[in-house]
Amino acid sequence: xxxxxxxxxxxxxxxxxxxxxxxxxxxxxxxxxxxxxxxxxxxxxxxxxxxxxxxxxxxxxxxxxxxxxxxxxxxxxxxxxxxxxxxxxxxxxxxxxxxxxxxxxxxxxxxxxxxxxxxxxxxxxxxxxxxxxxxxxxxxxxxxxxxxxxxxxxxxxxxxxxxxxxxxxxxxxxxxxxxxxxxxxxxxxxxxxxxxxxxxxxxxxxxxxxxxxxxxxxxxxxxxxxxxxxxxxxxxxxxxxxxxxxxxxxxxxxxxxxxxxxxxxxxxxxxxxxxxxxxxxxxxxxxxxxxxxxxxxxxxxxxxxxxxxxxxxxxxxxxxxxxxxx
Amino acid sequence: xxxxxxxxxxxxxxxxxxxxxxxxxxxxxxxxxxxxxxxxxxxxxxxxxxxxxxxxxxxxxxxxxxxxxxxxxxxxxxxxxxxxxxxxxxxxxxxxxxxxxxxxxxxxxxxxxxxxxxxxxxxxxxxxxxxxxxxxxxxxxxxxxxxxxxxxxxxxxxxxxxxxxxxxxxxxxxxxxxxxxxxxxxxxxxxxxxxxxxxxxxxxxxxxxxxxxxxxxxxxxxxxxxxxxxxxxxxxxxxxxxxxxxxxxxxxxxxxxxxxxxxxxxxxxxxxxxxxxxxxxxxxxxxxxxxxxxxxxxxxxxxxxxxxxxxxxxxxxxxxxxx
Ligand SMILES: Nc1ncnc2c1ncn2[C@@H]1O[C@H](COP(=O)(O)OP(=O)(O)OP(=O)(O)O)[C@@H](O)[C@H]1O
Ligand SMILES: [Mg+2]
Numbered sequence: 001x002x003x004x005x006x007x008x009x010x011x012x013x014x015x016x017x018x019x020x021x022x023x024x025x026x027x028x029x030x031x032x033x034x035x036x037x038x039x040x041x042x043x044x045x046x047x048x049x050x051x052x053x054x055x056x057x058x059x060x061x062x063x064x065x066x067x068x069x070x071x072x073x074x075x076x077x078x079x080x081x082x083x084x085x086x087x088x089x090x091x092x093x094x095x096x097x098x099x100x101x102x103x104x105x106x107x108x109x110x111x112x113x114x115x116x117x118x119x120x121x122x123x124x125x126x127x128x129x130x131x132x133x134x135x136x137x138x139x140x141x142x143x144x145x146x147x148x149x150x151x152x153x154x155x156x157x158x159x160x161x162x163x164x165x166x167x168x169x170x171x172x173x174x175x176x177x178x179x180x181x182x183x184x185x186x187x188x189x190x191x192x193x194x195x196x197x198x199x200x201x202x203x204x205x206x207x208x209x210x211x212x213x214x215x216x217x218x219x220x221x222x223x224x225x226x227x228x229x230x231x232x233x234x235x236x237x238x239x240x241x242x243x244x245x246x247x248x249x250x251x252x253x254x255x256x257x258x259x260x261x262x263x264x265x266x267x268x269x270x271x272x273x274x275x276x277x278x279x280x281x282x283x284x285x286x287x288x289x290x291x292x293x294x295x296x297x298x299x300x301x302x303x304x305x306x307x308x309x310x311x312x313x314x315x316x317x318x319x320x321x322x323x324x325x326x
Numbered sequence: 327x328x329x330x331x332x333x334x335x336x337x338x339x340x341x342x343x344x345x346x347x348x349x350x351x352x353x354x355x356x357x358x359x360x361x362x363x364x365x366x367x368x369x370x371x372x373x374x375x376x377x378x379x380x381x382x383x384x385x386x387x388x389x390x391x392x393x394x395x396x397x398x399x400x401x402x403x404x405x406x407x408x409x410x411x412x413x414x415x416x417x418x419x420x421x422x423x424x425x426x427x428x429x430x431x432x433x434x435x436x437x438x439x440x441x442x443x444x445x446x447x448x449x450x451x452x453x454x455x456x457x458x459x460x461x462x463x464x465x466x467x468x469x470x471x472x473x474x475x476x477x478x479x480x481x482x483x484x485x486x487x488x489x490x491x492x493x494x495x496x497x498x499x500x501x502x503x504x505x506x507x508x509x510x511x512x513x514x515x516x517x518x519x520x521x522x523x524x525x526x527x528x529x530x531x532x533x534x535x536x537x538x539x540x541x542x543x544x545x546x547x548x549x550x551x552x553x554x555x556x557x558x559x560x561x562x563x564x565x566x567x568x569x570x571x572x573x574x575x576x577x578x579x580x581x582x583x584x585x586x587x588x589x590x591x592x593x594x595x596x597x598x599x600x601x602x603x604x605x606x607x608x609x610x611x612x613x614x615x616x617x618x619x620x621x622x623x624x625x626x627x628x629x630x631x632x633x634x635x636x637x638x639x640x641x642x643x644x645x646x647x648x649x
Contacts, residue, residue, distance in 0.1 A: 057551055083556070091553025098551070103544035107643060108566050118552045153642040169552055 004075045005032035006176045006209035007056065012069035014055050023280040025051050025064065027233045030307065033177065036207040040214060040224030040241065042256065044277045047230040049213040053179040057094055058086040074176055092122040095170030097180040101162035105154040111165045112150035115172060122173035137168040141198060160191035167198065174206065181213045196223045221245060229253045232277055232288040239313020249315035252289045295319055327645060331635060338631045343394065345623040349616040350393045356612045402617035407609045412617045416599060421501045422492055423598030427583045429518040431576060434525030439572065442533020447560055449538065464527030469586055473520040473593035480516060488513045490595035517594040521586060525579060532575055536568035569640060577633040581626040
């Protein structure tokens, strides 16, 4: 693809200075998303999925900060922008969807007020036009009777409907990129599919790029175009969904995939790899996965594998390196 | 909403009936009013006749209901001390106390809320920490000490504010106000500050704690992710979510302020209800004490009811819960 990617993250590192030394929460993450593409991001809890999204949006909680690397949004570098300038990027060019729709909305303002606030923050519209747009957005995300619902308060919506409102808020200024952090985790199973289908449709209709963080491999298989696998703050594999699921290059990915019963069977993914991911303050030397890896070699304990492109994907594992050499 | 308001009003009425019952008991416990009023010339028959005419031979319940009926019309009888109507005595003193409490409350909100927001959003910087430290002193100083210190500094040493009395007052019908004359306003300054200091620090600390809590909430993070500017999140989204506890505390504390006013009024010789009550206690002036009890309770109950209704206005969740 020769298009400028909507999001281009290059060797991004995030650090948290602390009393007991500096924690490296993200270590050299590189990924990109094309217009209209959904990139799934998976990995165990604590792998740094949310952190990646927050870093891109400039929402890291101090003392956390970007310690290295670059973030480009549609060709423009945004990781060095002031908070003021980032306010103009957030909501306008990057929309966000959070995990829990019950707590994402301010309970004391009607959804219309929150929509109009966002719209007028980023678009030069009058009160009336903004309201009109708010109603259209609610209609677009599939909320019935939007011209009535626009004046309702968050508590008057069900969980699934609230997540639709959150999506409408994310879309308010037609962003190029949407970062959806586990948008369906807090929802009823029956509603999850509707929400992911909605995301897929919006993405197709408007060419919006989506970074979709999830634990649910079923969601990835059904909605994502490509998938990035994270482990202990590092990217271990990235590539087209079909290839990563069908022919994982990294033993960790293989372990993750081993736990999906069958494609399309929507089941919460359970990690069945022995052991657990190391804490940030005790990441082993070499490959972070080496203590749990079934194929561990001497080299894995001393040298860190780089992300190497092979075919349409890339992975960070010495196994693949050996194959290349051979 | 209407059902909600009616329910609250009903509750308020029940509480007032209970308070009236207590006040009524004080009367009964104080002994036979005929013996207090009677002189030596009265025969047993005369006393019995007086008792009859006062309705003291009626049943307990009838007497109680009559007391409630009279109290509801503002008739609390006659002061034992000087034979004046109790209601008149209290009505004379009421405006002084209310003006003091009102100004103190406004001061505490106008100063406390911004200070609370400031110390929350500038947390960690030296001026916010200094304010937070000073507020601990504010909370722990007893109000009569504050009053005496203020008098010492501003009246005795600097001589820029009067130390006692209410200054000149203007009569507006049944309300006498000190707010319309320079000397009345000047006289209000020190007592109001003294009375509000504790409230200021309380509200400041409450707002600070609430703000820090709310600023951590998901909807604040989401508002940031929507690109809402920081100041707008702080003053619109977060502050509004802090207001509920502030309203509750303010309203509840107006009652406490009236009680505290007793001390402040004594220190500043402020001619309010508190002073009247202190005098009534020393003279065992039961009707005045009973009336004071009823009126203070009435204010408490009214405030509580208003708070409940104000809640519903601010928080849509409560508004709809009762639909
Ligand atoms: N303020 C902080 N200080 C230090 N470390 C932090 C801080 N916040 C998060 N971390 C660490 O950063 C790492 C990445 O967290 P992140 O929230 O991105 O994980 P995640 O992949 O989204 O997990 P989950 O699936 O549970 O949401 C975690 O190990 C976490 O402990
Ligand atoms: Mg997360």
